[in-house]
Amino acid sequence: MRSKTTSLRDVARLAGVSVPTASQALNGRARVSDETRRRVMEAARRLRYTPHAAARRLILGRSDSVAIVPGTNMTGIFSDLFYRAVLTGVGGVFEEAGYRMLITPPLRSASQLPQFVEMASAREIDGVLVAGVVDTRWVEDTIAAGTPVVLLDNHLSGRPVPAVVNDNAGGAYSATRYLAELGHTRIGFVGAAVDYPFGRETHDGYRRALAEAGLGPDPGLERLIPIDAERAREAAGVLLSLADPPTAIFAVTDLLALGVITAARERGLAIPADLSVVGMDDIDLASVTNPPLTTVRIAKEEMGRRAARMLLDLIRGTDVNPTIVVLPNELVVRGTTGGRR
Amino acid sequence: MRSKTTSLRDVARLAGVSVPTASQALNGRARVSDETRRRVMEAARRLRYTPHAAARRLILGRSDSVAIVPGTNMTGIFSDLFYRAVLTGVGGVFEEAGYRMLITPPLRSASQLPQFVEMASAREIDGVLVAGVVDTRWVEDTIAAGTPVVLLDNHLSGRPVPAVVNDNAGGAYSATRYLAELGHTRIGFVGAAVDYPFGRETHDGYRRALAEAGLGPDPGLERLIPIDAERAREAAGVLLSLADPPTAIFAVTDLLALGVITAARERGLAIPADLSVVGMDDIDLASVTNPPLTTVRIAKEEMGRRAARMLLDLIRGTDVNPTIVVLPNELVVRGTTGGRR
DNA sequence: CGGGGTTGTCAAATCGATTTGACACCCAGC
DNA sequence: GCTGGGTGTCAAATCGATTTGACAACCCCG
Numbered sequence: 245m246r247s248k249t250t251s252l253r254d255v256a257r258l259a260g261v262s263v264p265t266a267s268q269a270l271n272g273r274a275r276v277s278d279e280t281r282r283r284v285m286e287a288a289r290r291l292r293y294t295p296h297a298a299a300r301r302l303i304l305g306r307s308d309s310v311a312i313v314p315g316t317n318m319t320g321i322f323s324d325l326f327y328r329a330v331l332t333g334v335g336g337v338f339e340e341a342g343y344r345m346l347i348t349p350p351l352r353s354a355s356q357l358p359q360f361v362e363m364a365s366a367r368e369i370d371g372v373l374v375a376g377v378v379d380t381r382w383v384e385d386t387i388a389a390g391t392p393v394v395l396l397d398n399h400l401s402g403r404p405v406p407a408v409v410n411d412n413a414g415g416a417y418s419a420t421r422y423l424a425e426l427g428h429t430r431i432g433f434v435g436a437a438v439d440y441p442f443g444r445e446t447h448d449g450y451r452r453a454l455a456e457a458g459l460g461p462d463p464g465l466e467r468l469i470p471i472d473a474e475r476a477r478e479a480a481g482v483l484l485s486l487a488d489p490p491t492a493i494f495a496v497t498d499l500l501a502l503g504v505i506t507a508a509r510e511r512g513l514a515i516p517a518d519l520s521v522v523g524m525d526d527i528d529l530a531s532v533t534n535p536p537l538t539t540v541r542i543a544k545e546e547m548g549r550r551a552a553r554m555l556l557d558l559i560r561g562t563d564v565n566p567t568i569v570v571l572p573n574e575l576v577v578r579g580t581t582g583g584r585r
Numbered sequence: 586m587r588s589k590t591t592s593l594r595d596v597a598r599l600a601g602v603s604v605p606t607a608s609q610a611l612n613g614r615a616r617v618s619d620e621t622r623r624r625v626m627e628a629a630r631r632l633r634y635t636p637h638a639a640a641r642r643l644i645l646g647r648s649d650s651v652a653i654v655p656g657t658n659m660t661g662i663f664s665d666l667f668y669r670a671v672l673t674g675v676g677g678v679f680e681e682a683g684y685r686m687l688i689t690p691p692l693r694s695a696s697q698l699p700q701f702v703e704m705a706s707a708r709e710i711d712g713v714l715v716a717g718v719v720d721t722r723w724v725e726d727t728i729a730a731g732t733p734v735v736l737l738d739n740h741l742s743g744r745p746v747p748a749v750v751n752d753n754a755g756g757a758y759s760a761t762r763y764l765a766e767l768g769h770t771r772i773g774f775v776g777a778a779v780d781y782p783f784g785r786e787t788h789d790g791y792r793r794a795l796a797e798a799g800l801g802p803d804p805g806l807e808r809l810i811p812i813d814a815e816r817a818r819e820a821a822g823v824l825l826s827l828a829d830p831p832t833a834i835f836a837v838t839d840l841l842a843l844g845v846i847t848a849a850r851e852r853g854l855a856i857p858a859d860l861s862v863v864g865m866d867d868i869d870l871a872s873v874t875n876p877p878l879t880t881v882r883i884a885k886e887e888m889g890r891r892a893a894r895m896l897l898d899l900i901r902g903t904d905v906n907p908t909i910v911v912l913p914n915e916l917v918v919r920g921t922t923g924g925r926r
Numbered sequence: 927c928g929g930g931g932t933t934g935t936c937a938a939a940t941c942g943a944t945t946t947g948a949c950a951c952c953c954a955g956c
Numbered sequence: 957g958c959t960g961g962g963t964g965t966c967a968a969a970t971c972g973a974t975t976t977g978a979c980a981a982c983c984c985c986g
Contacts, residue, residue, distance in 0.1 A: 249708055251972055262936045267974060277934060292730075297707040298642035299972035302941045307639070347688045366638040367590060389633075509875050529870075534850050592942055603966045608944055618964060640942035643971050 250291045258287040301367070309344035310555060311369045315376025315398065326497070326525045326544065327375055330396060333548025334373065341556055343370075364391035371559045373551055374398070377440055392558035396551045399441055399568050406558065406566040408551040412442055415540040415573045416449030416496065419522040422575055423492040424457035427584040428520065431459070432483045432490035433466040434476050434500050443468065446496040446524070465490055469500075476503025477510075484511055484519070491519060491584050498523035498530050498539055505533070505580070516582035526576055535579025543571045591632045599628040642708070650685035651896060652710045656717025656739065666868040667838070667885065668716055671737065674889025675714065682897055684711075705732035712896045715739070718781055733899035737892045740782055740909050747899065747907040749892040753783055756881040756914045757790025757837065760863040763916055764833040765798035768925040769861060772800070773824045773831035774807040775817055775841050784809065787837040787865075806831055810841075817844025818851075825852055825860070832860060832925050839864035839871045839880055846874070846921070857923035867917055876920025884912045 256266035261280060269276045269284035276284075287293075301307050312334065314327070338345055346369060363369050364386055371392040374383065380400055386393050387405070395407035423431050433450050436443035447468075451461050464486065467479035476495060483490055484507060495501040501523030508519045515521060515535060523530065526541035550569055556562075597607035602621060610617045610625035617625075628634075642648050653675065655668070679686055687710060704710050705727050712733040715724065721741055727734050728746070736748035764772050774791050777784035788809075792802050805827065808820035817836060824831055825848060836842040842864030849860045856862060856876060864871065867882035891910055897903075 249706070249972090252974095253972080263972090264937080264974075264976095265935055268935090271974080275932095275934060280934080292706065294703050294706040296643070296972050297704070297709040298639040298648070299941090300974085301639035302637070302643055302943095302972080303974050305941075344687065347686065362635050363638070365590070365633065365635040368638040506875065534847060590942090593944095594942080604942090605944075605946095605967080606965055609965090612944080616962095616964060621964080637942050640971090641944085643942080643973095644944050646971075 249296065250293050251296065252293070254291055255284065255287045255293050258291065259283040305367070307368055307370055308342060309346055309369055310338060310371045310373060310559075311346045311363060313372055313374045313378065314347075315374060315378045326527055326542075327397075329527070329544035330375065330548040333545035333550075334396075334552045335548075336545075337549050337552035337556070343556075361386055361389065365389050371555045373555055377442075392555060394551050394555040394558065396547065397442070401441065404566040406554050406568070408547050408554065408569045408571065409441075410542045410547065411570050411572055412445035413449035413452070415524050415542070415575075416446040416494065417453045418449075418573075418575045419494045419524060419540050420450045420453035421457065422577070423494060423520060423522060423581065424453060424459065426492070426520065426581060428490075428492040429459060429584070430462075430465065430488065430490040430492070432480075432493035434479050434483075434493060434495040434504060435466065435468050436471055436496055437468050442496075450494060471497055471499065473499050473503035473506070476500035477507045480504040480507035481510075484508065484513070492521070492581070493519065494522045496524055498525040498527045498537060501537055501539065501580075502529075502533065505537075516580050520581040522581060524573075531578065538578045538581040539576055541574045541576045543573065547571055590637065591634050592637065593634070595632055596625065596628045596634050599632065600624040646708070648709055648711055649683060650687055650710055651679060651712045651714060651900075652687045652704060654713060654715045654719065655688075656715060656719045666840070666870060667866045667883075668738075670868070670885035671716065671889040674886035674891075675737075675893045676889075677886075678890050678893035678897070684897075702727050702730065706730050712900045714892055714896055718783075733896060735892050735896040735899065737888065738783070742782065745907040747895050747909070749888050749895065749910045749912065750782075751883045751888065752911050752913055753786035753837075754790035754793070756865050756883070756916075757787040757835065758794045759914075759916045760835045760865060760881050761791045761794035762798065763918070764835060764861060764863060764922065765794060765800065767833070767861065767922065769831075769833035770800060770925070771803075771806065771829065771831040771833070773821075773834035775820050775824075775834060775836040775845060776807065776809050777812055777837055778809050783837075791835060812838055812840065814840050814844035814847070817841035818848045821845040821848035822851075825849065825854070833862070833922070834860065835863045837865055839866040839868045839878060842878055842880065842921075843870075843874065846878075857921050861922040861925075863916075863922060865914075872919065879919045879922040880917055882915045882917045884914065888912055 252263055252266055256263045259266060261284060265276065265280065266284050269281040270288060312331070335345065361382065364372060369391070371394070372386060373394050373396055375396040376398055378395070378398065383393055383400065383405060393405060395405055397409055399405070399407035399409050420431060431454065433447070435446050435450070438444045438447050454461055465483065467483060469475040469479050476499070480493060480503060483493065493504050495504050501521050504521050505515060508515055513519050522538050522540070524540040524542065526539045530537040530539050550571070593604055593607055597604045600607060602625060606617065606621065607625050610622040611629060653672070676686065702723065705713060710732070712735070713727060714735050714737055716737045717739055719736070719739065724734055724741065724746060734746060736746055738750055740746065740748035740750050761772060772795065774788070776787050776791070779785045779788050795802055806824065808824060810816040810820050817840070821834060821844065824834065834845050836845050842862050845862050846856060849856055854860050863879050863881070865881040865883065867880045871878040871880050891912070
C-alpha cells in the first residue's frame with residue numbers, strides 16, 4: 245500500500261552528490277561535469293526515479309494539464325458520437341504538446357460547473373475547453389480568475405470569448421436548399437430550442453433556404469425539441485400525421501435524423517421514396533445505416549484541433565486576441581434523399 | 586495571464602492571524618476560538634480563496650484522483666458505445682467519493698501505456714482503472730510500483746489482479762442456445778481473436794451451446810475479426826455467400842451485429858425471416874434499430890460501479906484480497922430473431 | 927607566485943499548505 | 957501568591973523539486 249516513493253534525495257545519495265546537483269544533472273540546465281551527469285542518470289535509472297508531479301507543479305507554477313468540460317446540453321461526453329470525433333482532434337493536439345486532459349463524468353446540472361472554477365483557481369489546470377452549452381456567468385468567472393477558456397461548438401454572442409464553431413446556419417441552409425432543389429415544397433424541420441446559438445442558427449439557415457426557394461415558412465412543419473433520438477421519433481410522428489405531411493425533413497443532427505427515419509418506418513413509409521431525410525454531423529454511424537444517411541459533414545476533428553491550438557496559444561501567451569473561428573461544412577449526399585415523386 | 590493566486594498567507598493576513606492558525610480554522614481540526622474561525626472564514630470568502638492543489642497533494646501525499654486507461658482494443662474510449670455506459674457507472678462512484686478522473690485520449694499503441702506508469706509513480710494518481718485489453722507486463726509494473734489497479738471487462742488469466750468482467754462465455758452460450766432452440770442448425774459466429782480473454786470466452790460459449798444442441802462445430806461458419814462494424818459486414822458477406830449459408834448468426838458485440846445486418850440487407854435478405862441475428866452488449870442503439878436487435882444485455886453500469894468501488898477499497902486499504910467479479914447477463918429477445926423457416 | 931577567470935558543487939531560499947510542539951495567558955484552587 | 961490545568965496562537969519543520977548565489981578548486985598568464 246504505502247511503498248515509499250523514491251525521491252530526488254535518494255537519487256542524489258546513490259550518485260554521491262547533493263540534491264540540487266542531481267536536479268541540475270537531470271534537467272541539463274546548468275554546468276555539471278559529464279562524469280557527474282552520467283552517475284546521476286544511472287542512479288535515476290536504477291531507482292526508476294520519476295519526479296513528484298505535485299512538487300514540480302508547486303515550484304514551477306504550472307500543471308501542464310487542461311480540463312475538458314462537457315456542456316450541459318449533453319447527457320455525457322461519452323455518449324455523444326459527435327463529440328467523440330471532436331475530442332479525437334483535441335486529444336491529438338494536447339498529447340503532442342505534452343499536456344494532460346482532465347475530463348469529469350457527465351455534468352448533470354449547471355450547478356456542478358463551479359467544480360471547474362475551483363480546479364482553475366487551485367491552479368490544477370492551466371486552461372479549460374468547454375464543449376457545448378455552458379452558463380455564461382461561469383465562463384466569465386473563470387476568465388476573470390485568470391484561466392484561459394476556449395469554447396467548442398458554442399459561442400457567447402457579443403462577448404470576446406475565443407471559440408471554434410461549425411457554420412450551423414450555412415449547413416442548415418445547404419441541406420434545406422438541396423431538398424428544395426429536389427423539388428420538395430413541404431420540407432419539415434426537426435430542430436433544437438432557439439434560445440441558444442445552435443438552435444437559433446440552424447433555424448435561421450432553414451428559413452433562409454425556404455425563403456430563397458420561394459417557399460413560405462410554415463410553423464406547423466417545425467418542431468423544436470431536445471437533442472434526443474426518441475424525441476425526434478415522436479416529433480416526426482406528429483409531422484407525418486398531418487393532413488398534408490412533409491415529403492422531406494431536415495433534422496439538425498444525425499441522431500435526430502435517425503429518430504425521424506424510425507418514425508417513418510413505423511408508418512410504413514419508404515425512404516427515400518416516400519420521405520427524404522437529411523441530418524447534420526456525419527457521425528460514423530451515418531454511413532452504415534440503411535439506407536446510408538444524407539447529411540451535412542461537420543469538420544469535427546478539425547474543430548477539436550483548432551480549439552486545442554487556440555487554448556495552447558492562450559496558455560502560452562502567444563496569442564491574446566480572442567477570435568471566433570467558423571468552420572465550413574459540406575453536404576454529403578447518400579441514400580436518404582430523392583426527388584419528390 | 587499571470588493573475589497572482591490568493592494564498593493562505595493572504596487570508597491569514599486579512600484575518601489578522603498566522604498561516605497555521607488560518608489553516609486550522611479552515612480545516613477545523615484543532616482548537617481555534619470561534620471568533621478567530623469566523624474571521625478566517627470571512628476572509629477566505631472575501632478573497633475567494635481556494636487551496637493550491639499541488640501544495641496540498643505534496644504535504645498530504647495523495648491526489649484524490651484516479652486514471653482511467655482505455656485499453657488497446659478500442660479506437661478510443663469516446664467512440665465506444667459500450668464503454669460509455671460503463672463509464673457512466675464509474676463516474677458516478679468516483680464523483681460521489683470526491684475523486685477526479687483523469688482520462689487520456691485514445692491510446693494508439695501499447696507503447697503509450699508507460700505514460701500511466703509515470704503518472705502513478707509521480708504520485709499524480711492514487712489508482713488506475715484499465716478498461717479493456719492491456720499489456721500484462723505493464724499492469725505488473727504498476728502494481729509493483731505500489732499503485733492499485735483494477736481491470737474492467739478484462740482479466741489476466743492466473744494472476745491475482747482484481748477485475749470486473751461480464752460472463753462472456755455464459756452470454757455467448759445463451760445467445761447460441763436460443764438460436765438453436767428456435768430450430769436453427771447452421772449458426773454462424775462472428776467473433777474476435779481468441780488470443781485474449783473476451784475472444785476466447787465467447788468462442789467457448791458458442792461452441793459449448795452447439796455441442797449441447799448436438800450440432801458439430803463447423804470452422805467454416807466462424808469468422809474471427811477485429812471489433813469493427815465494417816469488418817463484420819465483410820465477414821457476414823463471406824458467410825452468406827457460402828453454398829450452404831447460415832440461417833442465424835451470433836455476433837459477439839452489437840456493433841458487429843449491426844454490420845451483419847447491413848450485409849444481409851445488401852443481399853436482399855429479410856430479417857428475421859431469412860436470417861436471425863443476435864448481438865451482445867445491448868448498447869442504447871440496439872433498441873432503436875429496425876428491427877430492434879435481439880441481444881445479450883451486459884450489466885454495463887453495474888460493471889463500472891463495481892470496478893470503481895473495488896479500486897476505492899484498494900486505495901483506502903479497506904480490502905486487500907484481489908478478486909475477479911463475474912457479472913451475470915441476460916438475453917433480451919427483440920426483433921432480429923425468429924424460427925427457422 | 928599572486929590575480930583574474932573558469933568550472934563544478936552545494937547551501938539556502940522558495941513554492942503553499944499542514945502538523946507538531948512550544949509558549950503565553952487565564953482561571954481556579956490550596 | 958504560587959501551582960496546575962486548560963485554552964488559544966504561533967514558530968518551526970515538513971513534503972519534493974528548482975533556482976540563485978556563494979564558495980572552493982583549478983588553470984592560465986603575467
